[in-house]
Amino acid sequence: MxxxxxxxxxxxxxxxxxxxDMDRVEHNIARVQVMCDAVGVANRPHIKTHKSPLLAQMQIAAGAKGITCQKLGEAEVMAEAGIDDILISYNLLGDEKMARLGALHERVDMTVAADNEVVIAGLPAAAARAGRPLGVVVECDTGRQRAGVETPGEAIALARAIAASDGLVFKGFMLYPTEDGWPRAQRFFDEALAGIRAHGLDAAMVSTGGSPNLKNLGRLKGATEHRPGTYIYNDRxxxxxxxxxxxxxxxxxxxxxxxxxxxxxxxxxxxxxxxxxxxxxxxxxxxxxxxxxxxxxxxxxxxxxxxxxxxxxxxxxxxxxxxxxxxxxxxxxxxxxxxxxxxxxxxxxxxxxxxxxxxx
Amino acid sequence: MxxxxxxxxxxxxxxxxxxxDMDRVEHNIARVQVMCDAVGVANRPHIKTHKSPLLAQMQIAAGAKGITCQKLGEAEVMAEAGIDDILISYNLLGDEKMARLGALHERVDMTVAADNEVVIAGLPAAAARAGRPLGVVVECDTGRQRAGVETPGEAIALARAIAASDGLVFKGFMLYPTEDGWPRAQRFFDEALAGIRAHGLDAAMVSTGGSPNLKNLGRLKGATEHRPGTYIYNDRxxxxxxxxxxxxxxxxxxxxxxxxxxxxxxxxxxxxxxxxxxxxxxxxxxxxxxxxxxxxxxxxxxxxxxxxxxxxxxxxxxxxxxxxxxxxxxxxxxxxxxxxxxxxxxxxxxxxxxxxxxxx
Incomplete structure (x- = not known):
């Protein structure tokens, strides 16, 4: 049939x-924005799901604070469409990427993630190219074993390394807890936060991620924003x-x-x-x-x-x-x-x- | 390192x-052409691997008879680049596809595959759009359980249905034997060939497929051509x-x-x-x-x-x-x-x- x-x-x-189905797209955008508003966490949707500027603009119009991209090519398309607050939730490395990141940051507010010293050592070149400081969040692994430092001690050390780098601003922490790993993420974050505060730093941005984690939205005390991606379309x-x-x-x-x-x-x-x-x-x-x-x-x-x-x-x-x-x-x-x-x-x-x- | x-x-x-690595690409193109020439089977490379007109033109220049595509979108790009002998090794169905197939066949020689009556019933619309007869091969399944009729009897019936259709020309058989299924493919083909000959038809085109099957090249008695794809690049x-x-x-x-x-x-x-x-x-x-x-x-x-x-x-x-x-x-x-x-x-x-x- x-x-x-x-x-x-x-x-x-x-x-x-x-x-x-645009009715469903609009419903999904609105529903998750309401969820974020209800718990007082900003929405920074990950556009890797749709990759379309029109849909990103609809997410922003509905109340999203900015967007998340996973790579420069995505961010370049979104910046071209006028989106001006972009987090790249990924370790960026190498001259070719630093040149592009710098060119982007000249036009729009870019923030990037880092989980190691090699990445941090490269980023000042992008800030210099942009002619202004670049915000960096430390990616923390709280159980997924993907990218991210494995301990609060490493997170504190990287935060300090960022703060001490020419042209870089330590902006906070990025987490992507597993669905049942939020208590562990809380302990990790609390220890990292206390550690950086002891060194005179603070975390203006504390970002959690994942559409499956919408059921945990607001559960990390201290989180400032969430990065759901798939929710705009959903799937099996x-x-x-x-x-x-x-x-x-x-x-x-x-x-x-x-x-x-x-x-x-x-x-x-x-x-x-x-x-x-x-x-x-x-x-x-x-x-x-x-x-x-x-x-x-x-x-x-x-x-x-x-x-x-x-x-x-x-x-x-x-x-x-x-x-x-x-x-x-x-x-x-x-x-x-x-x-x-x-x-x-x-x-x-x-x-x-x-x-x-x-x-x- | x-x-x-x-x-x-x-x-x-x-x-x-x-x-x-273009040295390797050129070597691979030349090597397989030599293999085809050595056994007297024409080479009709499947461009689904590279999808680049330049490489298709290199394959033709090296001696390939034509190319194979898996869908109209590929064939349209290749025809635009001047490739004029294209087999679409796939059941094409529906008004939208018949219009595009007809437009293509107006400009270049198209041949298509069919394994059922519904597909055959649709194809005359494409021939009419092109204003000239369209060649159709019957796809035969000899063990892969993908597309293709399962018995020589069905192959014979479809060959006759094609020959009886306005604007269609029965051109032959298309097979894609499993790597160890060539004896079975031979029996299938021999019986189908005898069957169509008993009805006054013949198979001008008998096409086998697959780069892993290059080790079986020339093994099907009566084959006129082979459709290897991956050989241009190779992989694990x-x-x-x-x-x-x-x-x-x-x-x-x-x-x-x-x-x-x-x-x-x-x-x-x-x-x-x-x-x-x-x-x-x-x-x-x-x-x-x-x-x-x-x-x-x-x-x-x-x-x-x-x-x-x-x-x-x-x-x-x-x-x-x-x-x-x-x-x-x-x-x-x-x-x-x-x-x-x-x-x-x-x-x-x-x-x-x-x-x-x-x-x-």
Whole structure:
């Protein structure tokens, strides 16, 4: 069964297509802003999810303090669109990046993260290029074992190194606690804060992160802002994390069933170059088909999604257009140059994913 | 340890960067053309790997008969660049696609694949739009359980349906045997061929596929052409399949170590938005680091590659630039707008991945 909108998308746009429901987008933006306002934490959405200046501007208009980017290429696109308060939540290294960071900071307020001395040693070149001080937050690892210093002692030492660096301003701490790691994050932060205060420093910016962590919003005493990304679209992972329902999923992938060679299997025109091989932290299959929830997207070729229909009572026919909620929407949006905007049954137009295709 | 070229790439281009060694690219193009010539099978390279008209033109100049594309967006870019013999090895469905296919076939010789009656029923609209007959091959599944009819009887029936359709010409068969499935493919093909001949048809085009199948090149008696894709760059999967060595891997991802918070771990600036989560058919980790082969790229965040260094005697430092052979190069190239061309130690410039970002 193909819905009327799916038929229209296939006819007018073609599949596979990434379709965003603007009513849901607006609802998601508003809902999380209200959540942030309610606990007195500023909202600094991570634009890695949508990569579109229009949506970043909508987030700002709704009350976000600024935005978060993960790389310079994203920040350059957002600055060009007039966003003027940008955190890059990532260790930036090397002459090429310092030149670009400096050029950006000349135009808009940039803040960057650092978790080691090598990064801190490089950043003054960017500040010098900008001709003004650059704010730096110390990234703290409180259990995720990604980037971030592992102990409050290291955080204090880096804060002091930043404060002692020409052109750098120590701005505070950046944390990305695991969903059940907030008590540990609190202990880490309290100790780091007391340590820097003993050296005459203070933390103006204390930033927590993650859409799954919206359920922990306001839980870190002393936090000044939160960096949720995925909430603007949501996906299977957010539903699994309990922070969204299926009706909050604003982006669906429309895909045509192109082959049904065997009775218990089928092929979608969305493969790993559309839905990506992201396992979504251990979800079953590679997306939920709203029209056939018991069908399993079992594996991929680049342009083929392998459907296992063995558990399906109703099975799609060749030519049917189905709607898929992806496992991890951020990596799926990153595959395309544009998404299709709809409202209700109406196709509004296409929205460029302006900051994609930029590796760095 | 950072090689001089890696240091230059980081300084002048920035990381992560996809770097192609043009000496190796040219060697790979020449080597496979010689292999095809030696067994008397035409070469129809699949451009889904590189998506760059310049490289397709090099493949044609070396002797390739035409090219293979997986979707219309790729074929449109290649036709625009003057490539005039294109097979789309995929079931195309729907009004939007028929209009584009017809417009393409008006300008260049298009051939398409079909494995079912629904697809065949749609194709005459494209032929009518082009104002000339459209060639169609029947896709046969000989064990991969992807697209393709499952029996010679179905192949014969579809061949007859194509031949009976206004504006369509039955052109032959398309197969993509598994690496050990060539005897089965031969039996399938022989029976299908005898069947269509009994109905007065013949197969002018019998196309086999796959770079791992280069070891089986010429093995299907009656094959007229082969569709290898990955061979132009190669990757860990091709090395694992025994059809390439590490020195044949023409594309490497240059990535900077940006964090080393723990002694046995590190973070690369290449995450799932660069290297992709493609497991490469069960390889250990998500790429081979040439400079630290005993290090394991254990998992990803979007812009973080998690390094497990527990088995490494020599461990990289923050700021080191490493070279990674990806698991599956085709999906990695698909992530970027451009790759960097080098020859020896010299950076030649950037090459647009012109046909990427097009989902359909």
């Amino acid at each position: 193909t819905t009327p909108l799916a038929a229209k998308i296939a006819r007018e746009v073609g599949t596979p297509a990434l379709v965003i 992972m957010q539903v699994a994390a309990g922070v969204a329902g299926w009706d909050d999923c604003a982006l669906t992938v429309y895909s045509t069933v192109v082959s049904r060679a065997g009775p218990e299997r089928g092929i979608l025109d969305a493969g790993s170059k559309t839905l990506t091989s992201d396992p979504g932290g251990g979800l079953d299959g590679f997306g939920l088909i709203l029209d056939h929830p018991e069908a399993r997207i079992a594996k991929f070729a680049e342009e083929h999604g392998f459907l296992d229909l063995s558990r399906s009572n109703s099975r799609p026919n060749v030519g049917d257009v189905v709607r898929i909620v992806p496992n991890h929407v951020c990596v799926v949006v990153n595959m395309v140059d544009e998404v299709v905007m709809v409202r209700g049954e109406e196709i509004l137009g296409v929205l460029p994913v302006a900051a994609r295709g930029k590796l760095k | 950072t090689t001089p070229l890696a240091a230059k790439i980081a300084r002048e281009v920035g990381t992560p960067a996809l770097v192609i 999967m091709q090395v694992a399949a025994g059809v390439a060595g590490w020195d044949d891997c023409a594309l490497t991802v240059y990535s900077t170590v940006v964090s080393r918070a723990g002694p046995e771990r590190g973070i690369l600036d290449a995450g799932s938005k660069t290297l992709t989560s493609d497991p490469g058919g069960g390889l250990d980790g998500f790429g081979l680091i040439l400079d630290h082969p005993e290090a394991r790229i254990a998992k990803f965040a979007e812009e973080h590659g998690f390094l497990d260094l527990s088995r490494s005697n020599s461990r990289p430092n923050v700021g080191d630039v490493v070279r990674i052979v990806p698991n599956h190069v085709c999906v990695v190239v698909n992530m970027v707008d451009e790759v960097v061309m080098v020859r020896g130690e010299e950076i030649l410039g950037v090459l647009p991945v012109a046909a990427r970002g097009k989902l359909k």
